[in-house]
Amino acid sequence: MKKEFYSNGKLLITGEYLVLDGAKALALPTKFGQKLIVEQGTDQEIKWRSFDADGSIWLQETLSFEDVLKEKSPVQPESVKNTLIEILRQGYLLNPNFINKSQGFQIRTELSFPRNWGLGTSSTLINNIAQWLEVDAFVLLNNSFGGSGYDIACAQNDCPILYHLENGQPVVEKVKFAPDFAENLYFVYLDKKQSSKASIVSYYNNKNEALNEDIIANNKITAAVLSAKTLAEFALALEKHEAEMSIILEMQTIKESIFPDFNGIIKSLGAWGGDFVLAISKENPTEYFRQKGFHTIVPYAEMIL
Template identity: 60%
Template sequence: MTKTFYSNGKLLITGEYVVLDGAKAFALPTKFGQNLIIEEGDGELFQWKSFDSDRSIWFEDIISFSSVIQKEHFEDAETIKNTLIEILHEAYLMNSDFITKAKGYSISTELTFPKSWGLGTSSTLINNIAQWLQIDAFELLKRSFGGSGYDIACAQNNAPIVFQLVNQKPLVENVIFKPDFANKIYFVYLNQKQNSKAAIAAYYGKNGVIDKSISKINDITHAVIEASSANEFAIALQKHEIEMSNILELTTVKEALFPDFDGVIKSLGAWGGDFVLSISKENPTNYFKSKGYSIVIPYSEMIL
């Protein structure tokens, strides 16, 4: 019997990095995501294939049940295999039935967005595995990949969310965000995939005082959600960029790449990679294409 599970991708609009220290983060689930297809197999093996959105295979391997149980590390293997074993091992510790009561599996994953886009290849996989095994996805993330968990919340929700860690436990609130100015919001792919773990480590390496910034970011998050005009929205995003620039001691993406852009540009997630949000009076597609950034996606095509 075939079982299929699906999870949404994500974009973090406010609260990047500081969400790890308890700030409120505003995040949007995307129309893009990932499927997990489970079929029975044999030989006490996971026969695994991962498909990109163009149906090309970006990962394929056979992993034994014993490798998962023992959390075997393969020195000569690509990182993906060892990461997958780690996730499955932690899932096994949370619910061993899928190994102890099975003969084997043929498993495939199918992204509906290009893997390089960074919309949540790992988080959608973790949430799908958690759905399959009926375990807590937030706990599985914490044990395996790490991170705040906002991406898991997006994977599970079909509406905008405010995410916050309270005593290191996730608090997820659905919010209404249907701006009249959505047609002025675009997402631009920078084609500079960021490593989330490395970005988080760099953030923790900063010695600045975060507490005051958290209250500022919380206020900005509310202002972003409640903005009644494109101008209010843009001003709030700009304040957020300035605050995070001070915390991270990094130049904003607009200053670095688009100083002549007539509008506001906001980094999303790890600074310097994946997508940015732009808001302007005019359609910015031609501007970004002239700068060499050809993937410009309107809000209505990206966000659930």
């Protein structure tokens, strides 16, 4: 019997990095996501195929149940296959029946966005696996991949959310965010995949001693972004957010480093230095970014649910 599961992709508008320490983050589920299709298999094996948005196979593996059950080696090299095995192993620990009562599986995943876009290839996979195994996706994420969990919340919700951790537990609040100035918002892909894991490690290594003040400042900015009635108010809040995070991370803003002559505001989204940025502009900035060598410019209405 075939089973299908689907999860939304994500973009983090405010609260990057600080969300790990309890700051409130505004996150938006995307129209793009990932599907998981599960069918019965044989031989106590999991035949796995993952397809990119263009229909090409980017992962094809046959995993034995034994691969999933055995303890992870401390020196096991980092790879997509080993990460997948670890997610499945943690899923097994939460629900052993998925292997104990099965003969095997044929599994297919399908992305509706290019894998290198960084919209949540891992988080949509984890949420889909959690749905399949009927386990808590936040627990599965924490036990396998790590992170704040805002991406799991986006995978599960079809509207904007305000997300934070309270005593280590996820708190998800559905919010209204449908700006009248959406036509002035564009998502630009920097064509440079950024590792979330590596960025998190770097953040913790450079964590500011004034963390509580940083979180309070972030929460005020997030509230200002949500309440902004005009493009000018929205742009001002996100410009302030970039300046605050630049100090915390001890990094130049993306506008300073790559787009200093841009007539508008540019906001990093998620891990700084890669994936998408949000461009705020009174005029359509597509030609500007193309001249700079960036050819994936997605209007807000085409990206966000």
